[in-house]
Structures are given as C-alpha cells and as structure tokens.
Amino acid sequence: MLTRILFLAALASSVVAQKPFVEKEDIFPLDAKHNHASSILYLPNGELFVCWYRGSGERTADDVRVMAARKTKGAKAWTPPFVLADQPGFPDTNPTLFLDRDKRLWLLWQTIVANRWETAINNYRIASSYGRAGVPHWDRADVLLVKPANIAELTAEFAAKFKDTPYAAYANRKAEQAQDKYFSRMGWMTRAHPVQLASGRILVGLYSDGFSFSLVAISDDNGLTWHASAPIVGGGNIQPTFAVKKDGAIVAYMRDNGPPPKRLHISVSKDNGETWTPAEDTDIPNSGTGLELMNLKDGRWLMINNDTEKGRHSLALTISGDEGKSWKWTRHLELDTRAERAGSFHYPSIVQAPDGTIHASYSVFLNHLPEGQPKKTIRHAHFNLAWIEQGDQK
Numbered sequence: 001m002l003t004r005i006l007f008l009a010a011l012a013s014s015v016v017a018q019k020p021f022v023e024k025e026d027i028f029p030l031d032a033k034h035n036h037a038s039s040i041l042y043l044p045n046g047e048l049f050v051c052w053y054r055g056s057g058e059r060t061a062d063d064v065r066v067m068a069a070r071k072t073k074g075a076k077a078w079t080p081p082f083v084l085a086d087q088p089g090f091p092d093t094n095p096t097l098f099l100d101r102d103k104r105l106w107l108l109w110q111t112i113v114a115n116r117w118e119t120a121i122n123n124y125r126i127a128s129s130y131g132r133a134g135v136p137h138w139d140r141a142d143v144l145l146v147k148p149a150n151i152a153e154l155t156a157e158f159a160a161k162f163k164d165t166p167y168a169a170y171a172n173r174k175a176e177q178a179q180d181k182y183f184s185r186m187g188w189m190t191r192a193h194p195v196q197l198a199s200g201r202i203l204v205g206l207y208s209d210g211f212s213f214s215l216v217a218i219s220d221d222n223g224l225t226w227h228a229s230a231p232i233v234g235g236g237n238i239q240p241t242f243a244v245k246k247d248g249a250i251v252a253y254m255r256d257n258g259p260p261p262k263r264l265h266i267s268v269s270k271d272n273g274e275t276w277t278p279a280e281d282t283d284i285p286n287s288g289t290g291l292e293l294m295n296l297k298d299g300r301w302l303m304i305n306n307d308t309e310k311g312r313h314s315l316a317l318t319i320s321g322d323e324g325k326s327w328k329w330t331r332h333l334e335l336d337t338r339a340e341r342a343g344s345f346h347y348p349s350i351v352q353a354p355d356g357t358i359h360a361s362y363s364v365f366l367n368h369l370p371e372g373q374p375k376k377t378i379r380h381a382h383f384n385l386a387w388i389e390q391g392d393q394k
Contacts, residue, residue: 020387022333027069027078030366030374034058035067037290038378039097039193039349040361041105045131046073050349050361051084051095051107052378059112064091066109070133071380078380082134085123087111093120096349098194100202100222105130108144108190108204117209118187122146126223146188146206146217146228149274152178155211158233158278167235167259174211188215192241192292193349195250203273205252207238212257214240216273229269234258234279237265241293243301245323248272253293253303254279256286262309264291266324284327285309290347296385297356304333304348304360313342315362317388331388333360333381341368345379357384 027050028035038052048071055064068084071077084107085092091112098106105127110120122144130136155178159171177183188206195203204217214237216229232240236258243251250273254265263281284305289312291305300321307316313336319329334345344365351359359382366375 018384018386020384020390022381022383022387024379024381025078026364026377026379027361028081028377030369030377032374033376034061034064035376035378036363037094037191037347038361038363039095040351040359040380041097041099042351042353042359043099043105043130044103047071047131048078048359048380049097049105049130050078050378050380051097052361052363053091053093053095053109054081055091057091058093059091059117060115061091062089062115064093064112066092066095066107068135079133084135085109085125087123091115094189094191096190096193098202100196101200102128102222104128104139104222105136106194106223108194110189117189118183120187120189122188122190122206122217124223140223142223144204144217144226146185146215146226148184148188148215148228149230151184151231154178154231154233170235174213177211183210187211188217191239191290191347193294193351195242195244197244197250197272199272201272203242203250205240205242207240207254209238209257212236212238214238214252214254214267214279216240216252216269216276218273229273230275232267232276232279234265234267236288237267237279239290240267241291243293243295243324246299251293251324252276253282253284253291255290256281256288260309262287264305287311292348292350294350294352297352298385302350302352302358302385302388303327304350304362306346311342312344312346312365313338315345315348317383319385319388329389329391331391333383334362334364335392338368343367357382 051068066085095109108124113119127136155175159175162171206215214232237254240252250269264284265279267276289306315334318327336342348362369375
C-alpha cells in the first residue's frame with residue numbers, strides 16, 4: 001500500500017513538473033547606463049549567478065565594468081548589482097561564466113586596451129569557493145593568450161576562393177591581416193558559455209571582430225595552459241556556441257556578421273575542437289546578434305536566438321530532437337511587434353537546472369521610452385521545456 005502511495009505521489013509530482021510555465025523578472029530597475037551581454041549560471045547550492053557589463057558605452061567608454069548579481073535559493077529578489085571585475089581606466093566587456101566538472105566557477109572577460117575591439121585581451125579567474133555574498137574568493141587569475149593555428153594558410157585559401165568575386169577585396173584584406181602576428185593574436189573575445197568534453201578538455205569559444213572569424217581556445221589541464229584551434233573561417237561568422245553530438249563531433253553555431261542572407265553559420269569539428277569545417281549558412285534566420293546553444297539532459301538541443309533577418313525584437317527558443325537536422329519546437333520568449341522603436345531583447349544566455357527547467361538571462365532595451373529616461377536592464381526568465389513545446393499561443 002505504501003509503495004502504491006509513493007508511486008502515485010511521484011506520478012503526481014511528475015505531472016505537476018510538466019505543466020508549462022514561464023516566469024520573468026528584471027534583475028535590477030531600468031538603468032540609464034549601457035547594460036549588456038549577460039551570462040547566467042546555476043550554482044550547486046541552488047543559487048543563480050548572473051554577470052554582464054555596464055558603463056556609458058562599450059569599447060570606447062573607459063568606465064565599463066563587469067557587474068554581477070546573485071539570487072539565493074528561495075529568495076524573492078536579486079541582490080543589488082556589485083562589481084565583479086574592473087581594470088580601472090579601461091573598458092571591461094563580454095563576460096561569460098562557466099562551471100567546470102570540478103565545480104569550480106570561472107569568469108572570462110576582455111579588457112579593451114585601446115578602445116577598439118581588435119585590442120582586446122582575454123582575462124579569466126577561477127574560484128573553488130564562491131558561496132559567500134558578493135565577489136567569489138578567486139584562487140587564480142590569468143590572461144588567455146592565443147596563437148591561431150594555421151591562420152595564414154587558411155585565410156589565404158579563403159581569399160583564393162573569392163578571387164574575381166565582389167568579396168575579393170574583403171577576403172584579401174583578411175589574408176593580409178593574418179600575416180601580422182600582433183593583429184592575428186590580439187582581439188579574440190568570449191561570448192557564450194565554454195564547454196567541457198567527457199575527456200576533461202575545455203573549449204572556450206572566441207571570435208574576432210577584426211577578422212569576423214571564430215576560434216576555440218583549448219585546455220587539457222584544467223586551464224593551466226592553452227592552445228588555439230585553427231580558425232573557423234567564413235564570411236562574418238562570430239560568437240560561437242557549441243553542442244556535442246552523440247558520435248563525439250562538435251557543432252558550432254555562430255551569429256551572422258556578414259552580408260545577406262542573414263542566417264546562422266555552422267561549422268563542425270571531428271577532432272575535439274582542433275580543426276573546423278569552413279563556416280556555412282544554415283536556413284535559420286539571425287539578424288547579426290548573439291545566440292546560445294546547449295545539450296539538454298534528455299539528449300535534445302536547445303537554442304535561443306533572434307530569429308529575424310533584421311532587428312532584435314524577436315527572441316525565440318527552439319528545440320531539436322535530431323541534433324540540429326530540424327527544429328521541431330519553437331516559442332518566443334520575447335516578441336515586440338511595434339512598427340517603430342521596438343524593444344531589443346538580445347545577447348541571451350541559458351543554463352539548465354538539475355530539475356530540468358531552464359534559466360535564461362538577456363539584455364533588454366526598451367527603445368520606445370522617451371529620450372533621457374532609463375531604458376536598459378538584464379532580464380531573467382525561468383521556464384520549462386513543456387512551455388516551449390506548447391508553442392506560441394494566440
């Protein structure tokens with residue numbers, strides 16, 4: 001009898017857990033400064049941790065700092081934002097968080113040395129103890145320097161491919177830049193969460209606005225040393241995010257910084273991230289904005305992306321049950337249909353909690369508000385897969 005009662009209770013709990021739901025909240029009140037490019041983690045103690053950058057601009061604003069906020073398990077509100085990282089007098093941008101298999105918390109971000117993206121230097125910090133309020137106790141701080149493997153040869157091949165086409169001048173410029181050691185080694189930046197393979201290898205997706213290519217920083221010793229993959233060469237493919245296929249191949253999806261048609265780019269590695277196929281267009285629209293991809297616990301893939309060729313007013317969640325061959329389930333987390341001055345909901349970050357639900361953070365710019373009025377924040381959304389599977393509701 002007791003066994004039957006426990007079974008029925010578990011069944012009821014499962015049914016409740018599958019009921020579609022979504023909850024949204026702004027992490028802090030609308031702010032006059034530029035608040036952008038967040039990253040979210042679910043910590044082992046049930047706490048949510050979000051970081052982003054804030055300042056009077058982006059690369060050209062020397063007051064930009066990496067900010068963060070926490071939401072402890074069971075809390076109704078986020079902590080007030082606090083400074084997580086700051087190199088005084090320089091912009092600090094594009095932070096990303098990572099929890100490795102040893103449960104260490106990582107923060108990776110860039111310091112922009114000369115107010116141009118091409119002068120970015122990657123920093124990272126690692127903490128084994130991060131349960132206290134505010135800034136974690138960092139065990140290690142270092143810079144992540146890369147030498148892109150075979151970049152001169154690959155960009156020369158890229159230029160040859162576009163000889164006698166309208167893109168010849170662009171491709172030739174990339175080949176010339178690749179000959180410059182300083183240019184080819186500087187300016188690589190993070191965006192999406194890193195990934196750790198079953199072997200323990202850590203892959204950090206990087207990109208360069210100077211090249212409009214992507215790259216992977218690789219560590220096989222828990223971040224003590226690094227080497228770089230060959231670049232993912234293409235026409236404006238940046239900000240890679242990864243999913244791992246059942247056969248071990250790694251798939252990178254990238255935003256489209258290139259010419260129309262505006263589509264997500266894709267590349268595949270079959271050697272654990274060392275080399276990559278040339279980037280190609282998919283049939284998934286992308287307006288030149290950041291996205292994130294992840295492996296779900298049930299074996300499917302989840303993507304969050306601005307699914308239009310223009311604008312950042314539409315933020316969609318899509319699920320694939322066949323490793324990206326098709327995307328069967330779609331639901332919009334945000335959709336602003338204003339004809340003018342529509343809101344921007346962009347640069348998303350996603351993580352799956354132990355209970356299977358999803359937490360997302362993303363930039364919110366309420367562009368319709370009057371000039372001079374605060375209009376920017378970072379939003380947190382919590383939802384389950386059943387809510388996505390339900391599709392957009394009329």
